[in-house]
Amino acid sequence: MIRQEFGGTEEIGEGQRVRVLGLMSGTSHDGIDSAIVEWSMTAGVLTGTVEHTGTRPYGRELRERILAALPPNPTGMAEVCRLDTLIGQAFADAAEECGPVDLVCSHGQTLFHWVENGRVRGTLQLGQPAWIAERTGAPVVSDLRVRDVSAGGQGAPLVSRFDLLLLAGLPGASGALNLGGIANLTVRDPGIAYDTGPASALMDAAVSAATGRPFDEDGRLAAAGEINEDLLRDLLAEPYYRELPPKSTGKELFHPGYLARMASPYGAALPDLLATLTALTAETVATEIRRHRLETVVVSGGGVRNPVLLGMLRERAPEARITPSDELGVPADAKEAIAFSFLGWLTAHGLPGTVPGCTGASGARILGTITPGRGPLRLPPPLRGAPDRLAFVGS
Incomplete structure (x- = not known):
């Protein structure tokens, strides 16, 4: 020393x-x-x-x-x-x-x-x-x-080393999910991490364009809307979701112009658009949770405060216990x-x-x-x- x-x-x-x-x-x-x-x-x-x-x-x-x-x-x-x-x-x-x-x-x-x-x-x-x-x-x-x-x-994602050490003591198949502008997932076994796609990036862009506010607080607007299944299908056709990890993305792809191009043909009202974008995040994340057969997913980031998003995620990945990182001492x-x-x-x-x-x-x-x-x-x-x-x- x-x-x-x-x-x-x-x-x-x-x-x-x-x-x-x-x-x-x-x-x-x-x-x-x-x-x-x-x-x-x-x-x-x-x-x-x-x-x-x-x-x-x-x-x-x-x-x-x-x-x-x-x-x-x-x-x-x-x-x-x-x-x-x-x-x-x-x-x-x-x-x-x-x-x-x-x-x-x-x-x-x-x-x-x-x-x-x-x-x-x-x-x-x-x-x-x-x-x-x-x-x-x-x-x-x-x-x-x-x-x-x-x-x-x-x-x-650079948080993967932190995630793997944090998950080390958990029983069963486990992963760490961060829901920021972009969603990233770390899977303890076999030790991989990657961006799954947008978390709040497109939702925030929709709210900002329509209202000038930065985000949909507590998912209230999304809760009042209905999912446009046709729009959701087109959004899920994005090639990024089919790429294999390691992979990363950002607002270079998922930016307001991307959202306008994808959503404008449908003319969805803001609550319906937000419900659909929330479903997009939930489905793209849940697909990866199901792929790795995760039993525990430790969640962090601003998306933890969105009950609509967490509700949709739990519906689409019912086998996984989804819990905030606070449970492990990490706010x-x-x-x-x-x-x-x-x-x-x-x-x-x-x-x-x-x-x-x-x-x-x-x-x-x-x-x-x-x-x-x-x-x-x-x-x-x-x-x-x-x-x-x-x-x-x-x-």
Whole structure:
């Protein structure tokens, strides 16, 4: 062990405690989730104490600029530069609200995920980490996805290593499902992970276009509608659903223009359209749950708050017990921020954050780049062994 300066704190190593702030903004583009977790590892068990979770919404102007920059809209380099700064400052604001930590791990905001013929060729997350380091004084791990992409992987879902450790103690066939803008599923056996398709991405686009509101709160509009079976059939014909994992997707495919092209011939009223889009998410996810014969599915993300979606999912996958990640000590709304806190801990300790079977990379890789904080950057020596199980305790 060595003395190191994650902001000038204590020596770090096996059994030592490190407080890592995870920052995440996903494909819903609505704000920045944060989670501070104190990590310590003993005898292969990495124990996390969740000390803080929160969300800082994007300001209206910034969110509108992010949405305007997304595909298929044209965007110039001047706007990319401005967004990199503005998003970085927004992440710094979110980090500053959380208080002092030893390390920050920032996912940033995905603006583009470059996929051609099923292969990811590049990925772009904005949110300049220097703003976070300057504001907090702590080192910042960032730009995590591109290392996996450079090794031939999808760069997603990056939460798979966290998921597999979290699921390790559950009986029977189990999986972890995140319902954000895009839905992703991790299957413990045989150890694979992939994006299944849209979760709220198309639903949010429909609500925003019709009402200006960001989402269908509690699924109320969808609950008042009826599924248009013809539209649902056409939506389910999307070739992405038939591709084999590893695979990943985003709003490069499932964007408002895609929805308008698919839905406009039907002229469905908003409640019926939302009921149909909810059924699309439920069916595409349930198909994968049935394919892997999962007995337990641990669910997280904003979709957990949509009772209509969860109800449709349970109807279509009746053999699976679908339960929120809170049951395992991981707050469902903050699961991805907690997972990025975990990835930051791995990087700081010289441990890989990817599972090649999940992303399709040629091998496991240590993720991200590190921006120093105010003091000299002194990382702990690499640990001899990676954790083989995760455990969470109350703060």
